[in-house]
Amino acid sequence: MTDDTTTGVPTTVDRGRFPDAVTPWEDPAWRAEALAWVTEGLAAHRLTETGARKVRLRPWSVLVRLTVAGPTTVWFKAVPPSAAFEAGLTEALARWVPERVLTPLAVEAPRGWTLTPDGGPVLWDVLQGLEGRAVDPRYWEEPLRQYAAMQRTLAPYADAIEALGVPTARPRALPALFDRLVAENTALTREDRTALEELRPRVANWCEELASSGVADSLDHADLHEKQLFAPVGGRYAFFDWGDALVGHPFSSLLVPALAARERCGPEVLPRLRDAYLEPWTGGGVTTAGLRRAVSLAWRLAPLGRAASWGRMFPVPPGGPAVPGDAEAAHWLRELAVAPPL
Structure with a gap:
């Protein structure tokens, strides 16, 4: 576990079988902007980070498990430009078939960012x-x-x-x-x-x-x-x-x-x-x-x-x-x- 130099929050990074994959997480400016957006999204729901982050980096996504005060955790996801549609689709599905999907806490569709509550075991x-x-x-x-x-x-x-x-x-x-x-x-x-x-x-x-x-x-x-x-x-x-x-x-x-x-x-x-x-x-x-x-x-x-x-x-x-x-x-x-x- 290391501390994120952007925020000082203890952070564990998992790269799976892709140790050399390049993602935007490696860019301090991108990371600072994304985490600021996360903080704003949490605040809109009266949530605050309270513990360590778990980051999963893959060539196709950045996924961050956020510890917040309350009964559940929250997930931030960022995807490549070629898959940025996922954010807007996630938001739209929550309107069209809300009983079949999770409702996101925040969405930044142009950048392919979503903030969602935990859905429990898969x-x-x-x-x-x-x-x-x-x-x-x-x-x-x-x-x-x-x-x-x-x-x-x-x-x-x-x-x-x-x-x-x-x-x-x-x-x-x-x-x-x-x-x-x-x-x-x-x-x-x-x-x-x-x-x-x-x-x-x-x-x-x-x-x-x-x-x-x-x-x-x-x-x-x-x-x-x-x-x-x-x-x-x-x-x-x-x-x-x-x-x-x-x-x-x-x-x-x-x-x-x-x-x-x-x-x-x-x-x-x-x-x-x-x-x-x-x-x-x-x-x-x-x-x-x-x-x-x-x-x-x-x-x-x-x-x-x-x-x-x-x-x-x-x-x-x-x-x-x-x-x-x-x-x-x-x-x-x-x-x-x-x-x-x-």
Whole structure:
């Protein structure tokens, strides 16, 4: 633990597996300005820092856990310019679906800053607390029902969400995204590029079929893993961390939680998980077979959104340390060739 030279507050810094990542936290002027904004935001809610800070630095975010007087902690988050939309989106979601998200204490949308209360334990914490006991294979079913219901509620807001700066990944826009991701990626091998070039016509066909599925575009979290939703309060789950979000076919959201459930419980959980997710989408004029086909197509194309999200990093000065991203994006591009399990 070290003292922050800006304020003298004891501060612990966690860089995880990215010890050389460059973030704005290293800039004393930026840090002073951000912490002054935090202090102002806390004061607006009659809160004051009372103890140590825990700072988590990643190439895609600065996250600070603030100790305040009262029953809970507060979190400050800053994201790169390419993901600055997250702040405005977080604020908008608190208006549109307040029962499904946390209401921020303060937002500075142009700079991508948010100040939010703690939401309690996340789903991952609950699973870790099982201490060797078997995980109920249904553990993702109810969260996905509630998440899908939220997506359906948000479908009329798709254009408004895009206007906030959330990147578009609508099905008919995906072929152009595919071309850009392949052209810009430095980690793809010659063999990768040949395989992707051969796959390109099929990708275009899948995109067109998905666009015609009869399901409206909506918000896609795009990284809904077990640390991105809070344990239920009164039976309700709350979702957070929208830095990878996209406007596109909502069913692409199923990929990440389904992979997590498959890893924990085996592939036999997938059909039930799919059907639980699809329950809120029934009655919209699309048959069950049509919805399931859309799931398969969206699963196949969801890696494009995952690959795109790895480009949302803090900029690195010329000559600075390498920032991960291309290798991870290349992995997801290769996944386009893998047949979906559903």
